[in-house]
Amino acid sequence: MLGILVFALLLLVLLIHGQELEHLEEHQNCNIDVFHAQDSVNGPILIDTSPLTPFESPRLSAVNYTAWEQWYFDSVAADGLSNTVITFFRDPTSHTGLGSLWVMHDAVWPNGTRSSIITYVDQAQIIQCPGYTYGLWNSSTRSTMFSFNVTSDLKQASISISTAKTKGSWDITTLGPARYPDGLLYPNPGASTLFVPMCWWVEAMPAGIVQTSFEIAGSKFAFTGYGGVDYFAGSYIWDYICRDWYWMRGVVGPYSIVFWKFTSAIDNNTYTSAFLVQDGSVLFSTQNSENILATNPLAAYAKLTLLYGGKVSASMGANDTGYTLDFVEGTKHGGRSWHFDLQHENIGYQTDADINDMYTRFADSATGGQKGRNEYIGAMNSEQILVKVVYPIP
Template identity: 35%
Template sequence: MSQYYKFKTALLAVSLLVSHSLAATWPWSSADSSAQIVFRDECKASHYTAYETYDKPIDFRTSPLDHFNGPKLNPMNRTAGEQWEFDGIGSDAKTGLVIGFYRDPNYAILGTGNFRVSLDILWENGTIYSQDHHVAHSVVEECNEQIIGTWSSPGVLYSFEVANDNRHAIIRVDTPTIKGSFEIESSAPARYPDGSIFPNEEGTTAAAPFFHWVQPIPTGKINVDLSIEGSPYVWTGLGGHERLWSAFSWFTVLEGMNVVRAEVGPYQLTYLAFTSHILTPGVTYPSVFLSKNGEPIFTATTGYVSKSENYVTLSKKYGGKVTGGLGDRSTGHVLNLVSPKTGKHWYFDFEHNAVSFEFALGEGSGGTGFAALATGGEIEGEKYHSVALVEQLLFPKDSPFFKSNYVE
């Protein structure tokens, strides 16, 4: 039995404890009557202002049948946080972007309030352009056909719209320095950490103890049309969308994580692995999903060689041309996906081509994203070539800024 399923039952009990004795009804709306926010009549709105938190038990949503992009915290407390993430890599692996929409009091030390939007952009010449905004309002509306999220302050507006079938997303940016939008058309079905496809009443959102993650758009085609300080930023390539939420800060529940997103020939591939820091410290929970022409063909949550279960292994490469500036000096990665029962074996090689974002957290820790060149396919079959998103994240063992906020 994989480590993934060993903590699943215990984690369900934890989720129930967080959500019991609800003192607030769904949807939650801010008591701030001064907010000039217009809600759509047909939608169910979740609206907060930047300093609101709730001191009683909250609704921490983990139902597998809830829409992936609906709010997971009702209302916000002082420990839990959630993120909507969208990213892309250009078809030449020379451009890329990642944007994160946060409802998270744990990032308040980085700015004013609990609502952060971070945007990192890789130019073709290797320059990284980054901007962060901490905004006054966050609204997420669950509508008949889509989920709409809006993070705003005077003069600053970020929004996302994701179709309820998870086939399409559009992100809009309107700030003094960046304007425009980008769209992602999905090429693979929305999925859970256990590899099952949405919707599935038996699926689970638990990725590691106290940490939840689902993948509304595992892979897709991205079209970017932005203007950055008046300069056009336009390209197409590989895109995707992640949804993450946790009962406590990432620094509390995780030691690190690895991410791979690729579309290579007929294959759509995503791999995420979370290394736990709490309850099961040092244990890594991998989740890999492979589809062919949009149809699932392989999943695994076992991260070591097995004679009976599907498994995936991740190994690092060294000696290449591009590495991050932190403690991890790898220049690429290799994924092996193996099914002992069918004898199938897929091999994918990723070589870093450019750093797409990086942040340091001290002691050589932090996060680095790469635009990568990808090669892969069946081990004895045709090999295909494309691009990939690769990310590696390691949290510091001790930090004067990011302390554990775990409470029982």
């Protein structure tokens, strides 16, 4: 009976995504994890930190009062004027009483109009098959369904949404290889999935070409642009483990860019992860910040500088209006360097003023390239968070 139910569920998913029915036989050898909104445990849980675990797999053994995991799909229009982010949560930390399973869909139109919809669901499934992984967050009684499909080679992904407020799809084709926060490429048994203390991160698609089309509360929302696919997990929410961070991802001409600078509240150290790809080939990957020059003047490093005086800034926290990113290869590795300028064009999402972690997401226009060579134009998503008061670990 269980086998019949699993097969029926797979059939439903395949119909949603328009798969060919004559290939159903090959989808029966799949593993399925089922989660329910009110499932939780008291006490510690385990996290799978193996670098060889498929990137879209759930890694928490259960959910408790503090730990969380999320599947993150972001995108920005090619002109940098709008963006949309869809996040699938297995996260009880909102403490609403509505459970640990929810999806957040944020969007900003070019004119600055914003939408942010949080939908709690009754159950979720992660279905892992030889050629793909499906995620399903749904409530059958409310005809609510969110699904994602990531191919096992981590080259393509798609999302389908069908709710009372939103209907549409999101598709991405990667521009570079999957990677770990330490810069190694997947799969690598020697890599680490830990980015900072108590926070794990892997990138199935560091950057790619995105096509998105939705109807949100009766309004059309669509663009072609850039985005990526990430997985995150944490022992505690940002208020406990972070002082501030700056994160960005996008495409400028032939370059795909990822950067994250994170100041930990656990050890007060600043961690950096920078990744630069040109036409599918990795140019630059480092965890070093500019501080490395104090001990190794020949080393590669990445540097973030805040810009001011532009037209859009967060209404709380830092009042920057953009960033510059510098990737410096170091004379030991060839001496090349790349420079990129980002200008905030719109605010895609920001937390309320009374929230302890002041978070803002921007849609940015971008320019840059290798110093001394051609300059290109593009677009990036960027995010920043400043924690007002760091809470002590219980």
